[in-house]
Amino acid sequence: MDMPLPDQRIITGRDGLIARLRGVLPADAVIADPAETRAYECDALSAYRCAPLAVVLPRSTAEVSAVLRLCSQMGVKVVPRGAGTSLAGGSFPTADCVVLGVARMNGVIETDYDNRFIRVQTGRTNLAVTGAVEADGWFYAPDPSSQLACAIAGNIAMNSGGAHCLKYGVTTNNLLGVTIVLMSGEVVEIGGPWADAPGLDLLGVICGSEGQLGVVTEAYLRILPKPEGARPVLMGFSSNEVAGECVADIIRAGLLPVAIEFMDRPCIRACEDFAKAGYPDCEALLIVEVEGSPAEIDAQLALIKDIAMRHSPVAYRESGSEEESRKIWLGRKSAFGAMGNIADYMCLDGTIPVSELPYVLRRIAEMSAAVGLSVANVFHAGDGNMHPLILYNANKPGDLELCEALGADILKLCVEVGGCLTGEHGVGVEKRDLMTVQFNPADLEAQLRVKDVFDPAWLLNPAKVFPLDVTASRRAS
Amino acid sequence: MKGAFDTPLRPQTEAEVAEMVCLADGPLSLRGGGTRGVAYGAGQVLETAGLSGITLYEPGALTLVAGAGTPLAEVQAVLAAQRQRLAFEPPDLRAVLGRQGVSTLSGVVATNASGPRRVQAGAARDHLIGVRFVDGMGTVVKSGGRVMKNVTGLDLVKLMAGSHGTLGVITQVAFKLQAVPECAVTLQTDAPLGAGLALLRRALGSPFEVSGAAYGPFGAALRVEGMEASVRYRVAALKALLGGDWVESAGDALWLGVRDGHGLGEGALWRVSCKPTAAEGVVAALAGVPHQAVFDWGGGLIWIAVQGLADAGAGLIRGAVAGVGHATLLRGAGAAHFAPEAAGVAALSRALRAKFDPKGILNAGIMG
Numbered sequence: 002m003d004m005p006l007p008d009q010r011i012i013t014g015r016d017g018l019i020a021r022l023r024g025v026l027p028a029d030a031v032i033a034d035p036a037e038t039r040a041y042e043c044d045a046l047s048a049y050r051c052a053p054l055a056v057v058l059p060r061s062t063a064e065v066s067a068v069l070r071l072c073s074q075m076g077v078k079v080v081p082r083g084a085g086t087s088l089a090g091g092s093f094p095t096a097d098c099v100v101l102g103v104a105r106m107n108g109v110i111e112t113d114y115d116n117r118f119i120r121v122q123t124g125r126t127n128l129a130v131t132g133a134v135e136a137d138g139w140f141y142a143p144d145p146s147s148q149l150a151c152a153i154a155g156n157i158a159m160n161s162g163g164a165h166c167l168k169y170g171v172t173t174n175n176l177l178g179v180t181i182v183l184m185s186g187e188v189v190e191i192g193g194p195w196a197d198a199p200g201l202d203l204l205g206v207i208c209g210s211e212g213q214l215g216v217v218t219e220a221y222l223r224i225l226p227k228p229e230g231a232r233p234v235l236m237g238f239s240s241n242e243v244a245g246e247c248v249a250d251i252i253r254a255g256l257l258p259v260a261i262e263f264m265d266r267p268c269i270r271a272c273e274d275f276a277k278a279g280y281p282d283c284e285a286l287l288i289v290e291v292e293g294s295p296a297e298i299d300a301q302l303a304l305i306k307d308i309a310m311r312h313s314p315v316a317y318r319e320s321g322s323e324e325e326s327r328k329i330w331l332g333r334k335s336a337f338g339a340m341g342n343i344a345d346y347m348c349l350d351g352t353i354p355v356s357e358l359p360y361v362l363r364r365i366a367e368m369s370a371a372v373g374l375s376v377a378n379v380f381h382a383g384d385g386n387m388h389p390l391i392l393y394n395a396n397k398p399g400d401l402e403l404c405e406a407l408g409a410d411i412l413k414l415c416v417e418v419g420g421c422l423t424g425e426h427g428v429g430v431e432k433r434d435l436m437t438v439q440f441n442p443a444d445l446e447a448q449l450r451v452k453d454v455f456d457p458a459w460l461l462n463p464a465k466v467f468p469l470d471v472t473a474s475r476r477a478s
Numbered sequence: 479m480k481g482a483f484d485t486p487l488r489p490q491t492e493a494e495v496a497e498m499v500c501l502a503d504g505p506l507s508l509r510g511g512g513t514r515g516v517a518y519g520a521g522q523v524l525e526t527a528g529l530s531g532i533t534l535y536e537p538g539a540l541t542l543v544a545g546a547g548t549p550l551a552e553v554q555a556v557l558a559a560q561r562q563r564l565a566f567e568p569p570d571l572r573a574v575l576g577r578q579g580v581s582t583l584s585g586v587v588a589t590n591a592s593g594p595r596r597v598q599a600g601a602a603r604d605h606l607i608g609v610r611f612v613d614g615m616g617t618v619v620k621s622g623g624r625v626m627k628n629v630t631g632l633d634l635v636k637l638m639a640g641s642h643g644t645l646g647v648i649t650q651v652a653f654k655l656q657a658v659p660e661c662a663v664t665l666q667t668d669a670p671l672g673a674g675l676a677l678l679r680r681a682l683g684s685p686f687e688v689s690g691a692a693y694g695p696f697g698a699a700l701r702v703e704g705m706e707a708s709v710r711y712r713v714a715a716l717k718a719l720l721g722g723d724w725v726e727s728a729g730d731a732l733w734l735g736v737r738d739g740h741g742l743g744e745g746a747l748w749r750v751s752c753k754p755t756a757a758e759g760v761v762a763a764l765a766g767v768p769h770q771a772v773f774d775w776g777g778g779l780i781w782i783a784v785q786g787l788a789d790a791g792a793g794l795i796r797g798a799v800a801g802v803g804h805a806t807l808l809r810g811a812g813a814a815h816f817a818p819e820a821a822g823v824a825a826l827s828r829a830l831r832a833k834f835d836p837k838g839i840l841n842a843g844i845m846g
Contacts, residue, residue, distance in 0.1 A: 115679050116753050138685075160629045171627065173636065174604045189822035195751045196778050197590060197601060198640060199804035199817035200845050201827045205603060205636020209629045226685045249538035255561060255657030294715075297708040304705075352625040355539040384626040385539070424627035432630075439630055440620070447619040448632040450833040454826060466631065 070186025089429025
């Protein structure tokens with residue numbers, strides 16, 4: 002992967018930079034020992050590594066502001082980092098940058114059930130947000146697979162989704178306000194525990210901006226009362242097409258399951274070998290989950306069963322207990338682990354119109370066969386957000402490049418059928434150079450202009466999101 | 479572009495919009511059908527109504543793409559035929575604003591127009607998944623697309639929603655849709671203001687999925703939608719939770735009135751967004767001043783009509799809402815329509831407008 006040449010002037014001045022960082026932060030908040038910065042050389046896109054100049058772990062918005070002000074004055078690039086779980090390399094460092102991690106800022110500032118919000122520091126993990134309100138019967142809806150580890154800062158940066166966003170929306174739909182520190186060090190409060198912006202919707206463009214616009218240190222999040230219960234049903238079909246039709250029929254019927262998850266045969270087989278969840282041997286499998294009181298769940302599942310039966314499922318298994326629900330989800334939730342057990346894998350994240358599902362799955366199978374790398378598909382079918390997993394062997398020369406080329410072709414296919422490169426993981430460094438497939442120069446220029454406003458010197462999270470040649474003149478000036 | 483100001487420009491294609499903006503030698507006053515704009519800029523009127531027509535509707539994927547000038551009513555009719563809808567319930571403001579004309583999708587998007595269901599389903603901006611627009615230099619830009627989950631690049635879709643035509647001329651929009659539920663029931667009870675608002679908040683804090691929570695001359699009102707059996711169950715559960723006497727009714731009349739700001743008096747008209755628990759205090763600031771208020775979103779939205787104040791009540795209302803929300807003046811004079819923003823936010827917004835509309839010709843100056 003191409004990265005810009007590091008700024009030798011900054012690298013040469015490393016010692017001075019670290020001394021000045023120590024001047025504005027407590028001693029334990031600046032990590033400069035290469036042995037200790039090693040943990041920050043990559044995020045979950047672990048195929049690429051680069052040591053930063055230093056890592057800072059501030060404990061407050063004021064400290065974040067001090068770091069950014071200093072780096073801004075010195076012309077030093079800053080890579081913001083939540084928990085480092087980005088699959089897209091969203092917090093991949095450069096050799097001439099300071100990594101700014103918010104992990105130590107993980108407190109709850111305010112919980113207000115009457116007004117249905119929680120205000121947290123953004124280093125808090127996604128699951129710990131729900132954890133703070135769960136005992137009182139509330140939850141935070143967006144639930145990325147990495148929710149045990151991933152931080153709200155990263156969720157906001159990537160506008161993260163999850164299996165249950167079919168009903169509850171993604172981060173942007175559940176974010177009410179932020180405290181953001183601009184690269185200049187200026188602290189700006191945007192939004193709050195009320196609806197809508199009085200002027201331009203800055204919150205809307207900050208959410209999902211991948212650390213390009215500022216460092217979000219605190220956030221007001223919408224919390225919701227927990228549903229009374231939830232129950233999944235598992236159904237197997239004889240082809241991807243039939244499973245795809247069943248999904249469309251469920252949606253058309255006006256049912257709103259909280260999740261519709263899809264797995265194809267390679268994925269089912271791998272998960273079964275790994276997790277022994279007792280999945281049926283079939284071409285395609287759906288897990289549909291509904292919520293409500295026991296009676297509501299029964300009524301919804303009855304309708305879903307009617308629809309499913311019209312598509313002659315080869316298996317139909319309704320959960321009747323907590324244990325059965327757990328087993329139904331077990332395979333799906335261990336999908337990535339199962340793949341990791343077989344091989345190295347690359348997880349894609351393109352979204353397609355739901356109607357294109359059968360065609361896209363067929364094309365992926367053809368492309369996979371042509372290249373000779375296996376692809377397993379597991380995805381959020383209700384909203385068309387696919388997660389093809391390309392299996393490769395990192396120790397085999399040329400395999401990673403082959404895998405990346407196939408990945409790029411699959412993402413181009415997603416765009417070609419009316420979809421997009423990324424539904425919830427973000428562009429990061431991984432898909433940066435594919436942006437021109439989805440956007441023409443004018444579309445990209447409009448996005449760059451927003452970046453110009455928030456970070457005029459282009460110091461924040463460098464070499465991400467936008468193709469390098471598109472940003473070259475801005476980065477140089 | 480020369481032309482009498484009383485002859486609106488009515489581009490029929492996106493390319494014509496681009497040409498008109500490119501050639502404009504003065505400010506453009508942008509609008510869809512002119513039914514809901516809080517304010518319009520001075521200058522040559524440019525209407526989007528010619529950019530009309532649904533280009534893609536996939537009921538099975540819950541998505542619709544249409545020209546920005548497509549009449550809202552046309553879209554609603556097409557969706558209704560498939561038992562689908564725009565979940566955010568855009569208001570019809572013609573009556574309260576004294577406007578004529580045909581509401582268009584571009585106006586809905588440009589004003590981020592959302593009704594009672596916003597409290598459950600989100601605002602217009604939450605349902606907008608793609609947009610095409612012409613910026614102030616005449617360049618066509620697209621953001622988002624036609625799929626529900628899309629985090630590719632910066633989200634200019636959200637930025638365009640609620641930008642009141644100050645960043646670009648919207649030419650095409652894509653929405654995600656919602657199925658019309660089988661059944662809707664409204665619950666009403668008499669209660670004094672403070673207790674009534676508390677009931678609404680309590681209902682919204684329950685797992686019974688309330689899709690409307692309003693207080694007005696009709697008392698406290700809740701709406702429950704969904705499959706019939708589920709609605710029956712949740713109505714009973716809400717009654718048990720909240721206590722008191724609740725009257726059940728079917729039909730949407732009450733919610734249409736709340737949506738469109740009906741039942742308020744003459745004078746200045748405000749829409750106030752606030753922390754729900756602050757709602758009572760905001761209205762209390764008007765004690766002694768003739769006014770009427772209707773509360774929606776569980777108190778998170780207040781419609782207020784104020785009579786007899788030279789500043790339209792801005793001092794009192796904006797003073798009371800400082801730190802807990804913001805107030806927009808929809809109708810009346812004597813105060814800025816849009817709430818003044820904090821310096822940092824205002825600077826960013828100004829800089830964004832300068833980037834998208836460097837000539838300052840798109841509904842210039844209306845948002846500050």
